[in-house]
Every structure is written in structure tokens, then in C-alpha cells.
Amino acid sequence: MRNAGWRASGDGCGEDAAGARNPNVIHEAQMSAGDRMADRLARGAGSWTFIIIFGLALGTWIVINTLLPGDRVIDPFPYILLNLMLSCLAAIQAPVILMSQNRQEMRDRIQVEQDYQVNVKAEVLIEELVRRTEGLEDALLEIRSRCDEIGDRLP
Numbered sequence: 001m002r003n004a005g006w007r008a009s010g011d012g013c014g015e016d017a018a019g020a021r022n023p024n025v026i027h028e029a030q031m032s033a034g035d036r037m038a039d040r041l042a043r044g045a046g047s048w049t050f051i052i053i054f055g056l057a058l059g060t061w062i063v064i065n066t067l068l069p070g071d072r073v074i075d076p077f078p079y080i081l082l083n084l085m086l087s088c089l090a091a092i093q094a095p096v097i098l099m100s101q102n103r104q105e106m107r108d109r110i111q112v113e114q115d116y117q118v119n120v121k122a123e124v125l126i127e128e129l130v131r132r133t134e135g136l137e138d139a140l141l142e143i144r145s146r147c148d149e150i151g152d153r154l155p
Helices: 023-030 033-045 048-067 080-153
Strands: none
């Protein structure tokens, strides 16, 4: 039985052969280049690779500026330039990560809406199956009663 209202072939809008829409494809189609860049930055900044490399870079900065002779030091203790760079990085990175989280929330909303639509369609189909099953039960009862009548007529 075919689901009413669901197309059987993909139309390039995130629909598969069964007619189900892929929320990731729908969401990707709505994203701008800036959105994709922000997601890549958030994905990279939230990785262990970033944390390790960033920790090594900070450690290297501190070691170099501690061990260099006084006249060659770029950023002497208390590392004010390093603090300024970290503050700027945090000021830029935080809103970008928030934008990425907002897009993930939007993707989740698309998924929830689609789940709801699937559930409604499943409920309608189940109700139809129940109705048909009840019809089959009624038909079987009718056949049984006719068989009983025929059996009563036999000698």
C-alpha cells in the first residue's frame, strides 16, 4: 500500500526513494557559506586535536618568552600580549560557536517536525489497518455463520 502524500522518488530536496525527507540535506541547503565556516570552526575548536595543539602553542609561547634574554623577549611575564590574544580569540570564537549551536538547534527542530509528520502518518495508517482488520473479522464471522447454517441443513 502506498502512503498518500509521500512521493516515491527523490526530488533533490532531501527525499529518499521511500519519500522520507533527510533533515541534514534540508538544513545543508539552507546554510550559507558563513554558516558552514562557523560549523567547521566550532567542530575544530571542540576537538582534542585543537586543545592539544593550542596547549602546546601556549606552552611554547610561555617557554620562549621566559627563556629568551631580556632584550629579545616579545611578551615578558605576565604575558600581557598572550592574554590579549587569548581574549580576542575567545571574543571571536564564542559567538561563532553559539551560531553553530543555533544551527544545530534548527536542524533538531526540522528533525522533530519530520518525526511528528511520520508519527501522524503512521497513526493514520494504523487506524486504516485496524479498520480493515475489523472488516475482515466481520467478514470471517459472516462466513462462519453461513458455514454453520449450511452445516445445520446437512443431514
